[in-house]
Amino acid sequence: MSLRYSILGLLARTPSTGYELTQMFDRSLRTSWHASHSQIYPELAKLEHAGLVEVIGRGPRRSKTYGLTNPGREELRRWLVEAEPDRAQRNESSVRLFLTNLLDPTDRRTAYERDLSHVEKELEELKGVRRQLQDEGGAEVFAPQVELGIRVDTVIRDWLRERIEDAAP
Amino acid sequence: MSLRYSILGLLARTPSTGYELTQMFDRSLRTSWHASHSQIYPELAKLEHAGLVEVIGRGPRRSKTYGLTNPGREELRRWLVEAEPDRAQRNESSVRLFLTNLLDPTDRRTAYERDLSHVEKELEELKGVRRQLQDEGGAEVFAPQVELGIRVDTVIRDWLRERIEDAAP
DNA sequence: AGCCGACATGTCAATACCGACAGTTCATCT
DNA sequence: AGATGAACTGTCGGTATTGACATGTCGGCT
Structure with missing residues (x-):
């Protein structure tokens, strides 16, 4: 589940394209969770389907900028506050x-x-x-x-x- | 690959059964790598097939004690010293x-x-x-x-x- | 005009991993 | 003798993750 919520978390900060998310995973999140673009794009599609994110703009090179929806924001909050943390590590x-x-x-x-x-x-x-x-x-x-x-x-x-x-x- | 080498590493210390390995993953290795028995038993079978571990004793309740073979020991050493570390985390x-x-x-x-x-x-x-x-x-x-x-x-x-x-x- | 490198998105087959289901064996307690 | 529970090994279906393949766009350099 962490991939899903990591994406929601990054989008909560700034609306971004899949490409930008990939870079943020490499930079900021690399010591917490690793993910490559081949995971990120399909996950964004799922999240959009679930109504947790939405396309809020299109740029050059077919890029799509995603932002959180209100249900997405709530879901992220729910996970951070209410869900039982999984302490398992893989390092x-x-x-x-x-x-x-x-x-x-x-x-x-x-x-x-x-x-x-x-x-x-x-x-x-x-x-x-x-x-x-x-x-x-x-x-x-x-x-x-x-x-x-x-x-x-x-x-x-x-x-x-x-x-x-x-x-x- | 870490699961495989974690098992080899634990067996390098002490020959153990799958059950004991499961416990060691829970105790000693829990801050490094998590694995449950449903992963460990099949992996042991693969390792045995590959000749890196072998059954060196049988105990009560059908338990099998595995130990490292020489190729297993070498493979572990090779990984620790020569293989390029993967710094990716999942936490x-x-x-x-x-x-x-x-x-x-x-x-x-x-x-x-x-x-x-x-x-x-x-x-x-x-x-x-x-x-x-x-x-x-x-x-x-x-x-x-x-x-x-x-x-x-x-x-x-x-x-x-x-x-x-x-x-x- | 042609080329290169960064930008950008996607798919697919193979492998890793998880949680639930399932079964046997032995020691101890009543 | 029967019940109980911990020890012990396994399998299976579904999901997560990886690495390679594939495709196209745009800006700047020569």
């Missing part, structure tokens, strides 16, 4: 972090270092986003979420550094 | 955290408080696990992973508390 990186210390010390170090450089890169990107939000000065709704991402990544980065140091002679 | 809680501040202040507070009490509970559980590992005194392989879980949950807990305080008058 390959986390599986790797978990299993990596089954490896012998050399391989383990290689794996941790690869993860570390990835986290460091991601952390830089997030800090870039934060800086950008500060410069804009506007009341960006998702600023706290960016902050959370930074804190979580920092914790993971430090943990990885400890793992690597522990392995050192 | 409904995270989607909720992201979308919750689209709600009006009252609903938002309700949602954050529900999440907070869940995280606090989970944190207590993890600390219980850590205490248990310390008491055992043995060199438990996954102790650092438990520590990481505690740190990440702590960061999320504090962030939620800030959100709730910000909302207060």
